Amino acid sequence: MLQGLAYLMDNPRDIPIVATNSEIVGQLTVNVVPCEPDGNEDIDEENAPDDPQELISQPLDFKVKISHASSLPVDFCRDIYCEYRFYIDDEVYKTEVFADKCQNPTFNYERQHHIECVT
Numbered sequence: 546m547l548q549g550l551a552y553l554m555d556n557p558r559d560i561p562i563v564a565t566n567s568e569i570v571g572q573l574t575v576n577v578v579p580c581e582p583d584g585n586e587d588i589d590e591e592n593a594p595d596d597p598q599e600l601i602s603q604p605l606d607f608k609v610k611i612s613h614a615s616s617l618p619v620d621f622c623r624d625i626y627c628e629y630r631f632y633i634d635d636e637v638y639k640t641e642v643f644a645d646k647c648q649n650p651t652f653n654y655e656r657q658h659h660i661e662c663v664t
Contacts, residue, residue, distance in 0.1 A: 550607055551597035553579040553588050562614065570621055571648075574612040582606050584657055600663045611640055611654040622648045631658055 549556030555578040562571040580586045586608070594600055611627050623646050628639040640654040 547577060550577060550579055550605065551594070551600065553593040555579065555586075562617070564621070571614055571617040573614050573627065576610040576612070578608045578610060580606050580608050580657065582659070584608070603663050605660040605663050606657060608655055608657045609638070611652045613649065613651040613653075615649045617648045617650075619646070619648065622646050622650075625650050627652060627654070633660070634658075 547556075555576055557574070557576040560573045560575055561569045562573055564570045578586055579588055581588065582604070584606075609629065609631075614625060614627070617625065624642055624644060625647060626640050626642040628637050630637050638656050640652040643650040
């Protein structure tokens with residue numbers, strides 16, 4: 546999912562939501578978007594690396610955007626939220642909770658992350 550960051554490109558995805566019985570029970574729309582330290586997402590193409598190695602030892606900012614979930618089954622759509630952990634950080638990041646039943650919750654979640662030095 547982070548591979549697009551190596552070229553300073555966003556990486557929108559529809560990720561299947563899998564139940565404990567291994568059945569797909571919906572989709573989650575997520576994007577990882579490179580940005581400037583001030584949050585500006587309009588990165589000049591001239592600054593985009595031709596080779597991901599160019600980012601090594603450089604700082605990197607990006608946003609995780611969780612747009613919405615869709616096609617959730619009726620019996621699986623109460624108190625819906627999303628959470629994730631970024632591998633270099635112990636903090637758990639979480640969207641707001643949809644307390645009511647909602648088969649297609651819209652989260653509009655956005656969180657900017659900063660990496661001091663790309664390795």
